Amino acid sequence: MVIKNIHISRASRYLVLGGIGVLLFMGCSGDVEKTQESDITLPVTVMEPVEKDLSKIKKNGVLRMITSYSSGSYFLYRGIQVGFEYELLKEFTKENELALEVIIPGPDESPYDLLNSGRGDIIAANYTITPERKQVVKFTRPYNIVDQQVVVSDDLGFKPESITDLEGIPISVRRNSSYFVRLQELREQGFPVQINVIPEDMDTETVLFQVADGTHQATIADDNIYEAASKYMSGLVKGPLIAESDTIAWAIRTNAPDLEHQLNRFLYKHFRFDEDGVPKRSAFLNVLRKKYFESGNQIADYFSPGYQEGQIGTFSPYDNMIKEVATEFDLDWVMLTAIAAQESKFNPSSVSWAGAVGIMQVLPRFSEISSDSLYIPEVNIREGAKILSSHLKHYSYMDSTNRWSFALAAYNVGQGHLADARRLAIDHNKDPNEWNNVSEALLRLMQRKYYQNARYGFARGIETVRYVNEIMNRYNTYQTVLAYNQAKQSTGSGGVLGLQTLN
Template sequence: MPPTLIIQLLRRWRRRPALPALGLAAALALSLWPGHPGEPSDRQLKNILARDFLQMHTRNTPTTYYEGREGPTGFEYELVRRFAAHLGVSLALREDHHIASVLDAVRREGDLGAAALPLTPALDGVIFSRPILELQPVVVYRRGMAPVTGPDRLASLSLGTLAGAGTGQVLRELKTDYPTLTWRESEELEVAELLRLIEDERLDAAVIFEHQFRLNRMFFPRVERGFPLGEPLSMAWAFPAEGGLALAEKANDFLQTLRDEGALDAVIASYFGHDDYLEYVGARTFIKHTHARLPTYTELFREAARQTGFDWKLLAAVGYQESHWDPEATSPTGVRGLMMLTLPTAGDLGVSNRLDPAQSIDGGARYLRELKDRLPESIEGEDRLFMAMAAYNVGLGHLYDARRITENRGGNPDRWEDVRESLPLLQEREWHSQTRYGYARGGEPVIYVRNIRRYHEILSYVDRSQQQFYLLNARLPDPEESHDINLSPAPGQ
């Protein structure tokens, strides 16, 4: 992915009222800034408006920015995107950073750093916004170890954390009470890689933030949450101190408005409030929905299957995984309908109303067919189907990245069994930094395909059972008829 991605934003967002006062560092800087009292310098803001774009420095992680199924996404990306639209400018994105380099880039280039940065008021050359999100440090450890329930256990463990994230400072404060405590910090790793080190028994434990664990726990089942460590920190945006305070003030006003209107809490909940949506639903619940919801859409799935050549039960399984057969389902990122089509995909498919079940099912089936047809001819059989389903979830670009990783690791990029081992590596900086499309929540398509296969198996079993039941009924005599039943063959047979 190019280091700078210019993303043209919608310019006409409703103007929103303002956020509380400036953060502590900004307020202090305002009191000391040369010039007219109460009139902050606006050089940086004027430059942004003149050039018509806002420069964002960030990291390629699930909490900040990544290329998702519907395009660019991530908690802080979403907020900065809205802020740029609020200013009436486009957004220029640099995502090839770690925490320290984000701050360096803000000092040298501006305009804004948004990368799960801990609010550090005394940091040289940087002004921070007001707090955006509470960051609660937690200890996580490998499942199967003796429970890690307090700080007294940490000194005997191999422990890791991310440099610059704020968790290192929490550990340094803890060391005053536990002098033998040691740990390793890394600027190059990200949270998913720390969790992988724990699963691989190269670390016993790590200190990360609560919301980061919730986002990643599905993909690292051998990692257990331990206990909260220290007081919560605050996530904030960083601005260059030399650029003036007007941009920070605009950001604070904007963030306060989001908070006052409840929009900030809604964005937080959409990204961090639901960490179990991919978990496999029990067979009993699924069967209940096959009786309560599926009959309404069965013929639509059958018709879509006739048009695209898929098994209708497979399309139904995809629909259940996407929306639980809810035609009005809407994701926080704007994917909608029973088959959860993005707006651009719906437009390409000629779907005018994503909430219309007939259009959604037809569009989703044609999109899956298109993805399957676009895959290289070398991918055959079920491997081709499973990779098409994975692309439906994560996008073709990320699937191709995983295939290249598979090949680099000595696997077969045409086999789903090998590619599914590589997809979760897109969560790790060591691997996604080498790819074209960067970070992806690569564990999701693995679970996604697994779930659809299970749902399809259940639907196929139910369908076979019903057919056998109907055949059996067809052979039984009508109880209203009064005649004898011969249980032995008639003469001559």
């Protein structure tokens, strides 16, 4: 049996305490830096790599993965290790009977130095292959192809068709990124590019969120990251491409030919080009791409479900069952129905990417009910209601609106992260019993300067805030439908508002 360990390098050990990550996206978190004189440098001090090829790695039984703590590479979701890079590399370690250990560079640590010093064995962080990086590391064969996409805020009021349309509009990117390098190249070619350098700890998803809310006017993102983010972020407008067909690969030491060979054999099974240069992907890689990028929101399925017209006053085939369980736990059955719709679209066979099952998406590892039994609708609804009831009791001193908001947030993200957000609200002199204040704090927990001091680490706050808002909105809509139908019945005018209009 392979035991998976986690090592977090200095100044980053707190990250392992996180209970939930996020879903899903990370840009080309490149470490290329370009000065005003156009001299490109990398943050490297260890120039000579240690002698540590595959044989030594197998002798130790552990492959050490250098990555970033982000929703596209590696994060914790309620204690579950997930992330596109993590799952892909974990498949390699399984095939080679190795344990996979995670190393997250601290604020002052270079991933290249961690690699060349032997503290890590492979950089798996969605790195673009660039000539500058190839001077320091060896790249495997690619496992993805991406385009660099300009993304602007819809506050600008127009869709830029070319880079010249962005004259006078600052484009916010990290200096140590391939985006920055590409913008510098365009500037040197005479294009009117204005670059706004932002902190290095802001991943692409965070920047996109700030473009969506108008904090920044424009940024650059890989096209797959933009497509995924646009499914659940409003306020983003697609601009022109500034680079096409960038290759993404893993980075290893320059003196590890056996490791390179074995990694390339593995990647060849999952990604290669046909005779026409068209990329071909394995079923496994396609599943990972869909899970973390193509389907958008991967923490939970928050897209509005489609409804079928039915009897007056009904929302699902399980209304009577939900009413009975709600009465048992003294819950609002309409709210319980709204949660079930959000969690599973009333699908009793639903299984989330993280293993949550059934109508209420209960995680078996946190339930005393057997996994098989959780697929039984009544059992699953009752277990979800029990968990929700415990959260409501925990916040029983609050008013009704805040109490439900906090209970829903705890059901989604866990009470640990919610406690971190409440402490952060206090730090900002805000009332921790007001959901509006805590929701703001949850969004801050997506930023390194806040989550690095939080007990439970990084939290995908945007997911939880959206989860609470959508359920509350759905609940209000359900109540409106019920009132409408009751009014129709009482006046005898007939007609039922079709439930399919709710999505």
